[in-house]
Amino acid sequence: MNWRWVILIVILLAIQATSLTKLRIYYKQTEDIQRTIPLPPENFLKLIRLEFSGLLSDFIFIQAQETLGNRKTGEVTTETFNRVVSLNERTVAIDPYFLDPYYLAQALVWYSRGPEEIRRINQLLITGAEYRTWDSDLLFYAGFNHYFFLKEYRQAGDLFSQAAQIPGGWTGLAGLAAKMYHRGRDTAAGIILLKSMLLRTTDKEIRKYLEARLDQYQTMYYLESAVKVYQEKFLIPPRQIEDLVTAGIIPSLPVPPKGQKFYLDIQGNVDIEREAAAKNKGINK
Amino acid sequence: MAIEFENLTKVYQTGFRRKAVTALTNFSLAVEEGEVFGFLGLNGAGKSTAIKILLGLINPTSGRATIFGQPGSDPAARHRIGFLPENPYLYDHLNPNELVSFAAGVAGKNSRQVVSRGRELLERLDLAKVTTQPVRLFSKGMTQKMGFIMAIIHDPDVIILDEPMNGLDPLGRRIVADIITELHARSKTVFFSSHILNDVNRLCRRVAVIHRGSLHYLGRVDELYDGAFRYHIRLKGPASELTGVSAPLTGNMEYTELLCPQEELIPTIEKINNAKLMILSIEPEREELEDVFIRIVTEGQNEPNS
C-alpha cells in the first residue's frame, strides 16, 4: 500500500507550501515592523555580550548590511541612513577595532543629505581611529569628508596630518595635509608638519618627496607674505602674481617646479597649478 | 571487636520545619572478628542509618561506631572495609574491568595480584563475557554482582553488605552465599543486612533484629529460627476428647487439625496419646519473617544474650 503514503506525503507538502506562501505576507510585514523597532542601547548590548563581543558585533553588522540591502528603492532614505549608522555605532561600541562598520559608514557618506549626517559619520571614524592606531585609512576617510563635503580644509589638514604620522601609511598623506593647510590659509602648519616628518624619515625616496613638498610650500609661504606686505602698502590685493615684482616687494618670482606656475586665484590666494590650468583660472581676472 | 556500635542515636532534621525524625535510639552492638553476622530489620528500621554511621557517611547525634576500634569517619579505618550499598549505582559508561581496577586502586593493592583475583571473581559471577561492556547495559542482578565484586576485590578484613541478595536469581544467590562462606573460612568478618530469613539461616551464626531504631533481638540465629517453627498436626477423631492443648484450627467428628508451638510439641503428642487418638501427620510450619518480627516486637525487647 505504498501509494497511500505517497499521496499522504504529497498532500502534506502541498499544505506546507501553501501555508508558507500565505505566511510570507506576514513575514514581510514583520520585516517592516522590525525596521522601525528601536535598537537596544549600547549599554544593554555591552551587558549581554558576555565573552562574545566579537560574535555579537559580527551579527549586529550583518543587520546593518541587511537594512541597507533590503531597502525598497535605489535611494537611501533618511530613515535607512540613520538606522544603518546607528547599527554601525552599536557594532563598534561592542568591538571598536572592527573595520567593516567604519568601511560601510564611509560608503554611506555618499548618500548623506547634510553636514550633520557627515559629521556623525566622521565622529564614528575618528573614534575608530583612536582604537585602530595602526590604521591610517579611517583618518584619511574622515579628512576626505571634511575636505570634500564640508570644505573644512584645516580640519581635513589636521586629520591627514595625523594619518601621515602613522608608520607604514601612504607617503602622499603629508603632502595632502600640507595642501589642505594651504587651502585653509594656514600654510605654516603644513610646513611644520613636513619638517617634522623629515626629521623622522630616513627612506631616501620619501625624503626626496617630502623635501620637494617642503620647498614648494615654503615658496608659497614666501609669496603669501609678500602678498600681505603688498596689501598693507597699497591697501588693495595684487591683481596678479607678477605685481609683486613690479611693485618691488620681491626682486623676482621664485622658480616653480617644471611645467607648473604660481598664480593668484579669485580670492587672491597664492596657488600653484599646471601652466595651462593656471592661465584659465588666475590671469584673466 | 571488628565492628562496634556504642549507644548510637541519630536524629534527622527534615523538611523546612526541621521536623525531627529519630532513626536510631541508644543502639549498641558488637560484632566479633571472623564472624558472619546477620542484621535484620524491616524497611526504615534503621539498618542503613547504622551502616552509614559506621562508614562515616553520616554523623551520629550521640554515641559512636568503630571499626577495629577506630571511628569510621577516619579514612584509615575504612582501609580494611569492603562495602556493597543497597541497590548500588555504578558509573554508567565504565566497564567491569575499569571498575575493578578502580576499586583495587583506591585500596592501593598490587595490580597483578588483583587482576587475577578480579578475573576469577568475574568468571565465578558470570560477568567474564561482559568485561568490556558499559555497566549501564547491565541488568539489576548483574549490577548487584558487580557491586559485590567491587566490595571484596581488595580482600578486605571486614565486609559490609546491605541487602546483598537483592535482585539476584537463585544461582546468583547461591554463588554469593558460597563466596561469603569462603570468606568466613578465611576468618573475614562479614556483616550483612537482609530481609530473607533463609539466607540468614544459611550463613550466620548470630543475628541482630532492629526495629524502629532500637535493638530488639540479639542472639543465635537458630534460636530465632527455632521460635519460628510451629507444627501442624492432623488427627483422627473429634477435638472434644482433647484437653489442655492449643485451640484447634478446624475440626469435626472425624478429623481435627491443630497448630502447636515448637516447645509444646512433646506434651501435645503425649496428650493425644493419652486420649488414644490417632495422629495422621505432623508437619513443621515455618513463620514468615514478618511473623517473626511481629512476635519479637510484640514480646518486647529481649535482653541481649551475651
Add this chain to the structure above:
Amino acid sequence: MNRIPNIYHLAVITFKEGIRNRALIGVFIISLVMMVINVTFINFFMRDLGKVSVDLGLSTVSLAGLILVLFIGLNLISKDLDKKTIFLILSRSVSRTQYLLGKFAGLMGLIIVSMAIVGLVSFLSVLVIKSFLAGVFFAKGFSWWTYFLAWAMSVVSLMTLTAVGFLFCTLTSHVFVAMVITSLVYLIGQSLPHIQELVLARQQVLKVSDAMKVFIQILYYIMPNFSLFDLKLQAAHGLPVDPGHIFWAVLYGLVYTTVCLWLADLVFKKKEFV
C-alpha cells in the same frame, strides 16, 4: 596513606565517565558544524574577514566549554550524590577532600582534552580561511600565539567556573539548582565589570545611590571576574597581549579556584549522605 594514587584513580574514572558521555559527542558535532559555517560566514563581510573567522572560531571554543562545564561537568559530581554512587567511593579509604580533588582533576582533564579537540578544529577552520580564502584580510598583527593564548585563557576561565560549580553542587546537592546558580554566577561575573564601570563612571549616566555603589563594589570583588580571561578580541585583531595581563589573570583564576574548592571542601566535610 596513598593520597595521590586515590586522587589519580578518581580522576581517571571521572575522565572516562565524562569522555564517553554522548552529550560530549553532540558538543563536538556542533563545533564541527560551526567551523564549516565559519568558511561561509565570512562571505557576509567586506574587509575584516580574518577577525570574523577568529571570532567564530574562538567563540565556539568558549561556548562548547560552557556547555561542557554546565551540562556535563556538574552532572558528573551531582549524579554521584544523587544516585549515591558516592557511597562506593567514600566507604573506602578515600577522604572527602581526596574525593573532591580527584573529581576536579578528572573534570579538568576532560575539559582540557575536549577543549583541545574543539580548539584544534577551530584552528583548522581559521587556518583554511587564512591560507586559501582570505589571507590578505587578516590583521597585520595577527599571530597564532595570541590565538593559542586566547584558547588557553578560555580553559583557565572554565577551570574557575568548574570550581564555582563544585561549590554550589556541594551546597545544594541538586544538579538543576547548582546548574542554574552557576550559570547566574557566570552571567554576573561576565557583565559585572561593565556594570561597575557604569555605576562608578565620573560622568554619571545612571543615578545610583551610594549604598548601591558600595554593594556593586563589594560584589565586584566577590564575584569571579570572567571577563579577565577573554582574549578573543586581541586574537582577532592581532592586538598585543601584555604578559602581565596573562600572569595576573592566571594567578587570579588559580586563587579563585583554590578558594572555591576549599569552601566546597569545608561544606563537603560537614555533609551527611543520607
